[in-house]
Amino acid sequence: xxxxxxxxxxxxxxxxxxxxxxxxxxxxxxxxxxxxxxxxxxxxxxxxxxxxxxxxxxxxxxxxxxxxxxxxxxxxxxxxxxxxxxxxxxxxxxxxxxxxxxxxxxxxxxxxxxxxxxxxxxxxxxxxxxxxxxxxxxxxxxxxxxxxxxxxxxxxxxxxxxxxxxxxxxxxxxxxxxxxxxxxxxxxxxxxxxxxxxxxxxxxxxxxxxxxxxxxxxxxxxxxxxxxxxxxxxxxxxxxx
Amino acid sequence: xxxxxxxxxxxxxxxxxxxxxxxxxxxxxxxxxxxxxxxxxxxxxxxxxxxxxxxxxxxxxxxxxxxxxxxxxxxxxxxxxxxxxxxxxxxxxxxxxxxxxxxxxxxxxxxxxxxxxxxxxxxxxxxxxxxxxxxxxxxxxxxxxxxxxxxxxxxxxxxxxxxxxxxxxxxxxxxxxxxxxxxxxxxxxxxxxxxxxxxxxxxxxxxxxxxxxxxxxxxxxxxxxxxxxx
Numbered sequence: 001x002x003x004x005x006x007x008x009x010x011x012x013x014x015x016x017x018x019x020x021x022x023x024x025x026x027x028x029x030x031x032x033x034x035x036x037x038x039x040x041x042x043x044x045x046x047x048x049x050x051x052x053x054x055x056x057x058x059x060x061x062x063x064x065x066x067x068x069x070x071x072x073x074x075x076x077x078x079x080x081x082x083x084x085x086x087x088x089x090x091x092x093x094x095x096x097x098x099x100x101x102x103x104x105x106x107x108x109x110x111x112x113x114x115x116x117x118x119x120x121x122x123x124x125x126x127x128x129x130x131x132x133x134x135x136x137x138x139x140x141x142x143x144x145x146x147x148x149x150x151x152x153x154x155x156x157x158x159x160x161x162x163x164x165x166x167x168x169x170x171x172x173x174x175x176x177x178x179x180x181x182x183x184x185x186x187x188x189x190x191x192x193x194x195x196x197x198x199x200x201x202x203x204x205x206x207x208x209x210x211x212x213x214x215x216x217x218x219x220x221x222x223x224x225x226x227x228x229x230x231x232x233x234x235x236x237x238x239x240x241x
Numbered sequence: 242x243x244x245x246x247x248x249x250x251x252x253x254x255x256x257x258x259x260x261x262x263x264x265x266x267x268x269x270x271x272x273x274x275x276x277x278x279x280x281x282x283x284x285x286x287x288x289x290x291x292x293x294x295x296x297x298x299x300x301x302x303x304x305x306x307x308x309x310x311x312x313x314x315x316x317x318x319x320x321x322x323x324x325x326x327x328x329x330x331x332x333x334x335x336x337x338x339x340x341x342x343x344x345x346x347x348x349x350x351x352x353x354x355x356x357x358x359x360x361x362x363x364x365x366x367x368x369x370x371x372x373x374x375x376x377x378x379x380x381x382x383x384x385x386x387x388x389x390x391x392x393x394x395x396x397x398x399x400x401x402x403x404x405x406x407x408x409x410x411x412x413x414x415x416x417x418x419x420x421x422x423x424x425x426x427x428x429x430x431x432x433x434x435x436x437x438x439x440x441x442x443x444x445x446x447x448x449x450x451x452x453x454x455x456x457x458x459x460x461x462x463x464x465x466x467x468x469x470x471x
Binding site for chain 2 (some may be wrong): 067087090091094095097098099
């Protein structure tokens with residue numbers, strides 16, 4: 001039965017499941033939504049911002065972080081776990097630079113993060129990280145990358161992906177409407193996809209846009225502009241029979 | 242060598258990498274840029290210098306990424322000194338440092354640090370045996386709030402003195418200035434600080450006057466030399 005095999009993570013169940021890892025994935029599914037879009041010359045990350053409590057300072061709720069000058073990351077799941085993983089990844093980025101005198105490739109750092117996550121599924125006395133991450137950045141040769149990691153320690157490259165709450169809906173939307181026509185289209189796609197499952201309004205989403213050599217966290221005004229564009233497009237679509 | 246002027250810090254380091262009697266490289270950049278507004282001029286054992294400076298830079302970078310705070314020159318200097326002091330009785334670094342930077346709040350600053358981990362904030366500083374000669378020139382000629390041209394003039398005087406009285410011919414230098422706009426390399430050029438000299442050419446005597454504090458005369462000087470000496 002299930003309960004006998006989910007105590008310690010080092011135990012496989014008879015039918016080959018690692019239940020702790022699967023439960024960690026459940027924790028991710030309860031986290032706020034995050035979306036990532038890869039364009040030809042742009043990378044966009046969008047996250048759902050949970051409404052701040054009245055007395056809370058919204059500045060302390062950053063959900064998109066910089067790992068290095070050229071790498072950004074968004075996550076879904078337990079924020080405390082994310083903090084630890086992000087810290088390890090930041091140190092690794094600098095360590096790589098110190099040893100090799102080059103900025104790390106996206107694949108390298110994603111592999112590292114996934115490696116750490118995997119380690120915690122195969123050690124005694126620890127539990128897996130309840131996080132999935134979307135890692136974006138341009139490599140030294142200019143290739144744009146979007147990678148996703150999960151609590152099991154696997155990682156995949158994506159053209160566009162969503163994690164967290166309602167990620168299925170968002171992913172379906174992305175599959176239907178994916179485009180890498182232009183930077184503007186990619187940003188709009190990310191915002192539109194997020195707005196499928198998030199209440200409309202710039203104060204509910206956070207967006208980061210990466211181009212080669214530049215990382216920009218959009219401010220409320222800029223986000224509102226895109227939200228407005230998306231709303232207008234939606235209104236247009238409704239009009240057409 | 243380092244000089245603090247009006248809204249800028251000037252750092253200069255010789256560009257020779259040598260061991261004993263062999264010169265490996267004469268365009269070595271010993272001024273490591275920590276970020277846009279801070280740099281580390283280092284002198285000492287090649288391996289230690291490179292290793293320690295890169296270690297400092299990457300750790301400062303990590304701190305700034307982690308906390309989203311841009312450190313002040315003072316904070317960077319303090320941190321570096323702590324690292325130097327911690328390594329002193331374990332694996333000491335044979336490196337002498339001049340940390341120069343520019344802050345919005347504190348303005349231009351220069352921190353002098355030796356290989357034993359002592360640190361002082363100074364208006365000007367020199368490391369190395371050459372300091373015996375150049376410090377006296379700086380003592381006499383330095384004034385607070387010098388313009389960039391004046392500071393470069395002072396630097397050139399020091400370099401000239403080293404050429405005259407110092408055993409090792411330190412004539413290749415890399416000079417960087419740090420100010421509100423960031424860090425950039427200064428080309429010292431090949432015109433020396435002119436002294437009063439008479440030049441006789443084809444019976445023409447020309448008096449080329451002292452142009453040290455009158456930088457506007459330098460172009461005239463240069464033109465005169467070119468046309469006459471050509």
